[in-house]
Amino acid sequence: MADIESLLKEKRTFKPSKEFVKQANWNKRTVAEYRKLGAKNPQRFWAKMAKENVSWFSPWKKVLDWKPPYAKWFVGAKTNVSYNCLDRHLEGENAWRRNKAAIIWEGEPGDLRVLTYAQLHREVCKFANVLKGLGVKKGDRVALYMPMVPELAIAMLACTRIGAPHSIVFGGFSAEALRDRIVDAGAVAVVTADAGWRRGKPLPLKEAVDKSLEGVDCVRNVVVVNRCDLDVQMRPGRDRWWHELMADASPKCPPAKLDAEHPLFILYTSGTTGKPKGILHTTGGYLTHVTTTAKAIFDLKDEDVYWCTADIGWITGHSYVVYGILANGATTLMYEGAPTTPGPDRFWDIIERHGVTIFYTAPTAIRTFIRLGDEHPKSHDLSSLRLLGTVGEPINPEAWMWYHRIIGGRRCPIVDTWWQTETGGIMITPLPGAVDTKPGSGTLPFPGVRPEVLSGEGEPVAPPDGGLLALLGPWPGMLRGIWGDKKRFREVYWSKWKDVYFAGDGAHKDEQGYFWIMGRVDDVMNVSGHRIGTMEVESALVSHAKVAESAVVGRPDEITGTAIVAFVTPRGGTEPGDRLADDLRRHVAREIGALAKPADIRFTDALPKTRSGKIMRRLLRDIAAGKETVGDTSTLEDYTVLARLRGDEE
Numbered sequence: 001m002a003d004i005e006s007l008l009k010e011k012r013t014f015k016p017s018k019e020f021v022k023q024a025n026w027n028k029r030t031v032a033e034y035r036k037l038g039a040k041n042p043q044r045f046w047a048k049m050a051k052e053n054v055s056w057f058s059p060w061k062k063v064l065d066w067k068p069p070y071a072k073w074f075v076g077a078k079t080n081v082s083y084n085c086l087d088r089h090l091e092g093e094n095a096w097r098r099n100k101a102a103i104i105w106e107g108e109p110g111d112l113r114v115l116t117y118a119q120l121h122r123e124v125c126k127f128a129n130v131l132k133g134l135g136v137k138k139g140d141r142v143a144l145y146m147p148m149v150p151e152l153a154i155a156m157l158a159c160t161r162i163g164a165p166h167s168i169v170f171g172g173f174s175a176e177a178l179r180d181r182i183v184d185a186g187a188v189a190v191v192t193a194d195a196g197w198r199r200g201k202p203l204p205l206k207e208a209v210d211k212s213l214e215g216v217d218c219v220r221n222v223v224v225v226n227r228c229d230l231d232v233q234m235r236p237g238r239d240r241w242w243h244e245l246m247a248d249a250s251p252k253c254p255p256a257k258l259d260a261e262h263p264l265f266i267l268y269t270s271g272t273t274g275k276p277k278g279i280l281h282t283t284g285g286y287l288t289h290v291t292t293t294a295k296a297i298f299d300l301k302d303e304d305v306y307w308c309t310a311d312i313g314w315i316t317g318h319s320y321v322v323y324g325i326l327a328n329g330a331t332t333l334m335y336e337g338a339p340t341t342p343g344p345d346r347f348w349d350i351i352e353r354h355g356v357t358i359f360y361t362a363p364t365a366i367r368t369f370i371r372l373g374d375e376h377p378k379s380h381d382l383s384s385l386r387l388l389g390t391v392g393e394p395i396n397p398e399a400w401m402w403y404h405r406i407i408g409g410r411r412c413p414i415v416d417t418w419w420q421t422e423t424g425g426i427m428i429t430p431l432p433g434a435v436d437t438k439p440g441s442g443t444l445p446f447p448g449v450r451p452e453v454l455s456g457e458g459e460p461v462a463p464p465d466g467g468l469l470a471l472l473g474p475w476p477g478m479l480r481g482i483w484g485d486k487k488r489f490r491e492v493y494w495s496k497w498k499d500v501y502f503a504g505d506g507a508h509k510d511e512q513g514y515f516w517i518m519g520r521v522d523d524v525m526n527v528s529g530h531r532i533g534t535m536e537v538e539s540a541l542v543s544h545a546k547v548a549e550s551a552v553v554g555r556p557d558e559i560t561g562t563a564i565v566a567f568v569t570p571r572g573g574t575e576p577g578d579r580l581a582d583d584l585r586r587h588v589a590r591e592i593g594a595l596a597k598p599a600d601i602r603f604t605d606a607l608p609k610t611r612s613g614k615i616m617r618r619l620l621r622d623i624a625a626g627k628e629t630v631g632d633t634s635t636l637e638d639y640t641v642l643a644r645l646r647g648d649e650e
C-alpha cells in the first residue's frame with residue numbers, strides 16, 4: 001500500500017512561450033545535455049558549473065569527498081564569496097558593471113537607495129575593516145539582527161570577506177529567541193539597528209539585543225545602524241554606531257582566500273519540537289549551488305530587476321536575495337517593510353515603479369493578495385514582469401492559476417521551487433525555458449540532484465502513489481551539519497535510510513516524473529487507514545470560489561481514527577455559516593472524494609503562521625482536539641490568532 005495516498009488530480013499543463021524559450025539562459029538543448037551529464041556523473045556536472053559560474057583563487061584537488069553523512073565539495077580549492085559577489089564584477093571584461101545597480105532598496109516609508117557594484121564593494125570593504133578593528137577574526141561568529149536595510153547585505157558580505165561566519169536572526173524574533181541563537185553559536189559580535197520600519201511604525205531591535213545579552217558573555221561588541229532615529233541606550237565599551245565606525249574605516253580590504261569548506265554561515269531553523277537547529281553551510285559548494293541555480297532558474301540577465309520578497313533572515317533571502325543574485329552580477333531589489341503598507345497594493349506599486357522583471361514570493365503571500373481582491377494588482381502596470389516564482393510551501397493549483405493570470409498576465413512562466421534551509425539552494429524546479437509547468441507541481445529535479453519518493457522501507461514508490469521525499473546523493477549546497485550537534489544531525493536527516501537524506505516532506509511523482517510535494521510528513525492525517533496529506537484537502541477547499549485560505553488537521557476520532565478538521569478563511573464579502581460549510585464539504589467530496597470530507601469546518605479570519613508564513617498545524621491540531629497548546633510558540637507571527645481561534649476574549 002502507498003505510504004501516503006494521492007487524491008489530487010491536476011491535468012492542466014502550461015508551455016513556456018516561444019519568446020521566452022528563445023532567450024532563456026538554459027534552453028532545451030542545454031537542459032537536456034546537463035540532465036544527461038548530471039544523471040551519469042553528478043560530480044562532473046557540478047565541477048563544470050563550479051568552473052563556469054564561480055571564480056576560484058586556486059583549484060580543487062578532488063571534486064567530492066563523501067563520507068556519509070559528511071560531504072566535502074571542491075576539496076582544497078580556495079575562494080571567497082564576497083569576491084564572487086563584488087570584485088569580479090569590477091574587473092576585466094566585467095568592469096562595465098562598476099556603475100550598475102547591485103541593490104535597489106526601498107524603505108517602508110518610501111525612501112530609496114541604490115548601491116552600484118562599485119559602491120557596494122567599497123561599503124563592504126569598509127565594514128570588513130570595521131569588524132577586523134573590533135577584533136573579529138576568521139572563524140569567529142557574528143550575529144546579525146537587522147531590518148531589511150542595505151547594511152544587512154553589507155554586513156553579510158563583509159563577514160564573508162574576512163571568513164567570519166554570520167548567523168542572521170530574523171528581526172521579528174524575540175529577545176529570548178535571539179539570546180538562544182547567540183549563545184548556541186557563541187557569537188563574538190552583534191550587528192543590529194535601533195529599529196526597522198514595519199506597518200508604519202519603528203519595530204525596535206536594539207532594545208531586544210540589550211535584553212538578549214543580559215548575562216551573556218561571549219559578545220564583546222555591538223554595532224548599531226541608525227535607521228529610525230530612535231533613542232537607544234548605548235553601553236560604553238560594548239556598543240558603537242555603524243556610521244561612526246564607518247567614517248574612519250579604510251575602503252581597502254583584500255578578500256581572505258578561504259578553503260572551499262570554510263564555514264560561511266549558520267542559520268537557525270525550528271524543528272517540530274525542542275530547540276532550533278543551527279544549520280551550517282560552507283563556502284565553495286554553497287556558492288556553486290546558488291549561483292548556478294539562480295542563473296538557470298531565474299534566467300538572470302544584466303537588464304533584469306529581480307525581486308525576491310523574502311526577508312534576508314530566512315534561507316531564501318540568503319541564497320536568492322543576496323548571494324546567488326549578486327554572484328551573477330544581477331540587480332536585486334530589497335524592500336524593507338510590510339506588503340500592505342501603506343495600502344494593499346504596495347507590492348504592485350513597487351513592481352510598476354521599478355520595472356521589476358522577475359518576482360519571487362511565497363504562496364502565503366499570494367493567498368493573502370487573492371483575499372485582498374484583484375482590483376489592487378489590476379490598478380498597476382505589471383507588464384515589466386517576465387518570470388514568476390514561488391517557494392516555501394506547496395502552492396494550491398487555484399492560487400497558482402491566479403498568480404499566472406492576474407500577476408503574470410498569462411505570459412510569465414512560474415517556477416515553483418522546492419528546497420529547504422538544509423539544502424542551501426533549489427532542488428526541484430521548472431527550468432523556465434525548457435520545462436512545461438503544471439499548477440501545484442515543482443516539476444523536475446535540478447540537474448545533478450537526485451530526489452526520489454521512497455517508502456518507509458526505502459523502496460522507490462511507483463507513480464502516482466505517495467511516499468517520503470528523499471535525496472539520494474550529496475549535493476554541493478547541502479548542510480554540513482547542525483552547529484554543535486553531530487548526533488542530532490544524524491538522527492534528524494540520516495537515520496531513516498542508510499546514507500540517504502530524509503527531507504521530512506511527503507511527495508508523489510506522476511507518470512511524467514513530475515514531483516508533487518504533499519506537505520510535511522508530521523502533518524499527514526490517517527483517516528480510516530488512509531494516509532492523506534493536508535495539502536490536497538486544502539487545495540480542494542481553496543478551489544472553491546468563496547475560500548481564500550484554509551488549513552486542515554486531524555483530530556482523534558473513535559470511528560475513523562482521525563477526523564479531518566478544516567480551518568477556513570472565507571474571501572472578502574463572504575458570509576460564513578452552516579450553508580457554506582455544507583457546500584464546502586460537498587465540494588471536497590466532489591474534488592477529491594468522500595474520504596477527505598472534513599468532519600468539522602471552522603471559519604476564522606486568520607490562521608496561525610510562523611514568521612516565514614508557514615501554517616503551524618501543530619497548534620491547530622491542539623485546538624481541534626480541544627487541548628491546551630504545549631510546546632514552542634515563539635515562532636508564531638501573531639499571538640492573538642490563537643486566542644481568537646479558541647474563541648477566547650483577548
Ligand code: WT7
Pocket residue numbers: 269315316390391392393394395416417418419420421422442503504505517519520612
Ligand atoms: C520546507 C522547507 C526553501 C526556502 C523556504 C523554506 C516547504 C519549500 C516548497 C515548494 C512545496 C515547499 C517544504 C520544505 N517547501 N518550498 N516549492 N513546494 N513545499 O525553507 O523553512 O527550510 O522550509 O518548506 O515542506 O521541507 P524552510
